[in-house]
Amino acid sequence: METILNINNLTKKFGYLTAVNNLSFTINKGNVYGILGPNGSGKSTTLGIVLNVVNKTSGDFSWFGGSTSTHDALKKVGAIIERPNFYPYMTAYQNLKLVCKIKGVDYSKIDEKLELVKLLDRRDSKFQTFSLGMKQRLAIASALLNDPEILILDEPTNGLDPQGIHQIRSLIQLIASQGTTVLLASHLLDEVEKVCSHVVVLSKGKKLYSGRVDEMISSHGFLELKAENTIKLQQFLETEKVFGEIKVEGDLITAFLDEPMDAKTVNKLLFENGIILTHLVKRKESLEEQFLQLTDNN
Template structure:
């Protein structure tokens, strides 16, 4: 699999503060990667280092095969790491013409990219008339002008309304489906779960997990249960090694599984134990639950 970016033991210190600590991960072509973590976890610092706008303290990184200078590699990268910043009294088309001049890109790319982000019909409207979501989509069009191999986005849906968030997420999926690798930083678990194929989880600059999203949430899931034999059911679950953590809230019992088991099998098992269930739902653990488990280990 072709490698786009390799990060090895990267560390960044700002005085006494360690923003990124001994971070290593690899980004391969054709995937959507999320760097997930709360504010202050080192996401933006990591992006800044690989984009050559922040100096690293220790460690290394290299683009593509490692034989390309960072300066040349960045010509194949599209990035938005700050709020969209265009000339307010110029149209979208005029603003993108300036970007084309800077990047050495033919003007014919402008309409093509505006169409991708759904702004072709607004190309002659002034930037100041755009909503925040439209401004963000214009910034993505700008980052796509040089047909980058990887698109880097820092908190792409920050501050947007629900419709704007939906549009940006759909756009990210659409761009990825055309073969562009995407790396986005986000503090939103929901965003990473819906958009990304892979995730790097950071907390206080330390990597907690790196790999496919599916593997992170591939636990055996849990049952939500209710029964008239409430206490007996809890006692049975707590003494059975097939189950791990047992939680009770407002009469609803949540039993996490240590091994695979479907609802029918569980229901039969309970019936044989003389317990009748009035409520039985099998659920998968969400990324949020897995994230909380990971971060709890550091508390």
């Protein structure tokens, strides 16, 4: 698999504060990666370092297998790490024309990218008339003008209304489906779960997890149970190795599964052992629950 970006033991200190702490991970071609963590976890600093706008303290990173200099590699990167900054009195088309001149890109790309971000009908509208969501989509069009191999987005849905959030997330999925690798920083678990295939979880500059999103949430789930005899149910669950942690809140018992088992099998097992259930729901742990478990002690 082709490597787009390799980060190795990267550290960044601001005085006594360590913003990025010995961070290592790899971005491979053709996936959507999320750097997930609360504000202050080092997401933006990490992106700033690999985009050459923040100097590292130690460690290293390399683009495209280290075959090109960072300066040349960044010509194949599209990035939005700050709020969209265009000329308010110029149209969408005029603003993108300026970007084409800076990047050395043919003007024919403008309409193609405006159509991709669903702004072609507003190509001749002034930037100041755009909503925040439209401004963000125009910024994405701008970052895509040079057909980059990777698109980097820092908190792409920050401040947007629900419709704007949905449009940006759908756009990211569309861009990825066309073969562009995407790396986005977000503090929103929901965003990473819906959009990303891979995630790097950061807390206070340290990596807590790196891998596929579906593997992070690949636990066997848990059961919510109620029975006519709560004590008998609890005692039985504690003797069966298929069940891990057992939580009791009043008459509701939550039993985490250590092995795969469907609700029908659970119901049959308990019935055969003289336990009549009055409530049975099987649930899957969310990314949020996994994230909280990871960050509890950090």
